[in-house]
Amino acid sequence: MSQRTERLGVLSVAVISLVVSVAALVAAGLSLVYQAQQTRLVRDESMRNHHRELLAMALDDPDLRVSWGGTIAELPEETARQSMFANLIVTWWNSGYMIKDMSDGQLSLLLDSFFRGEVGREYWGRAGQGWRDAAQLSKSKRQKRFVSIVEAKYQSALAVHS
Known part of the structure; x- marks a missing residue:
């Protein structure tokens, strides 16, 4: 070689x-x-x-509920419980959306139903600003998109139910 x-x-x-x-x-x-x-x-x-x-x-436990602060402590018992349950629903959807287990279309469909109900509209009316503020501070474009979709559906529902 x-x-x-x-x-x-x-x-x-x-x-x-x-x-x-x-x-x-x-x-x-x-x-x-x-x-x-x-x-x-x-x-x-x-x-x-x-x-x-x-x-x-x-x-x-309503005694623990006041620990959350904000307006939840001032709400009547039934309204406070409904608001907290609505929060669980929206948070669940947010989780699914963030891990891409839920599409924009699926989220929109769920929100259409959610905002047909008075509890959903009242919840977002009280809590929406907190979600918007948190999304604005977030680095996640997907989180910003989630809140944008929820807000758009809420505003559409207000136009229909006002």
Whole structure:
């Protein structure tokens, strides 16, 4: 074998080794990105579970309900419970929307029904500004989109039910 052929063989092995190493690094990087997304989803789900638990406790105990602050403590018992339940519904939809388990069209359909009811309209009338403020501060375009869709459907419902 000539020296040239031998050098080409060594060079070929080096290039193949480099390509395999780069592919392994890319795969490891993609794996880390996927793991970070999964960790974020688990963390978000944990936060939603805690939120539901706190709301469930407040639904069952008016003495705890006042701890939420805001206008909820000033509402009559039935209205406060309905508002808190409406919050659970909207938060559930928000969760589904954020993990892309719900499309814009599905959300719109649910909101059309939600805002046909007085409880839904009253809830968003009281809580909508908080959702809008939180969305404005959010880095998530999807969260901003969620609130924008809810607000548009709310305004449409007000036009129909005024």
